[in-house]
Amino acid sequence: MAELFAVALITILAVISPGADFAMVTRNSYLHGRRAGLYAALGIALGVLIHVGYTMLGVGVLIATSPALFTVIKYVGALYLVYIGFCTLHSKTELTLATDNIAVLSGFASFRQGLLTNALNPKTTLFVLSTFTQIVSPDTSLLLQSGYGLFMSLAHWIWFSLVALFFSQQALRHKMLSKQGPINRTIGSILMLLGGSLALSPMAG
Numbered sequence: 257m258a259e260l261f262a263v264a265l266i267t268i269l270a271v272i273s274p275g276a277d278f279a280m281v282t283r284n285s286y287l288h289g290r291r292a293g294l295y296a297a298l299g300i301a302l303g304v305l306i307h308v309g310y311t312m313l314g315v316g317v318l319i320a321t322s323p324a325l326f327t328v329i330k331y332v333g334a335l336y337l338v339y340i341g342f343c344t345l346h347s348k349t350e351l352t353l354a355t356d357n358i359a360v361l362s363g364f365a366s367f368r369q370g371l372l373t374n375a376l377n378p379k380t381t382l383f384v385l386s387t388f389t390q391i392v393s394p395d396t397s398l399l400l401q402s403g404y405g406l407f408m409s410l411a412h413w414i415w416f417s418l419v420a421l422f423f424s425q426q427a428l429r430h431k432m433l434s435k436q437g438p439i440n441r442t443i444g445s446i447l448m449l450l451g452g453s454l455a456l457s458p459m460a461g
Contacts, residue, residue: 262391267408270383271415276450280373281416283443284366285423286432292366293420299370301413306375307384308405333376337451345444
């Protein structure tokens with residue numbers, strides 16, 4: 257029971273702490289609507305399952321003990337965030353509630369962005385890996401470990417779906433879209449800063 261409580265508590269704290277996933281869902285929800293935000297949330301949840309899957313297979317240990325491999329993942333993830341941030345920062349497309357369905361981001365594209373943002377984030381790698389190595393006992397059954405992994409994924413999906421629902425409310429979207437220039441620059445800058453801090457962080461040590 258103590259193990260279950262610890263996994264649940266750490267997962268909830270990790271999910272609600274603002275980061276690249278939050279910025280991505282916020283961006284897609286207010287710019288492209290509820291559908292795009294929910295697809296991004298689904299992509300993030302699947303990204304968590306990818307981390308859980310390779311950790312349970314033992315690949316996570318390889319990543320953690322191989323500075324070169326971890327560094328590659330770190331830089332790829334950082335570059336992706338910088339790229340998305342740059343595109344958001346310099347976006348020239350002006351959307352409105354009347355026209356955003358025309359210039360909409362496809363569900364698959366939003367899902368892919370959510371998936372890549374999470375799957376390429378080494379902070380999520382460390383979160384999942386540390387949870388399974390420091391909290392989950394080696395004697396814990398594979399079935400229960402799988403349950404923990406599903407809970408992590410489900411918690412991410414629920415939280416970021418709520419974020420998507422909040423930022424895609426019509427009244428809020430109208431206000432945000434009316435000031436999308438400054439907001440895009442803010443979100444784009446945040447994503448680029450997150451990418452830069454990720455690249456410069458000494459996590460691989």
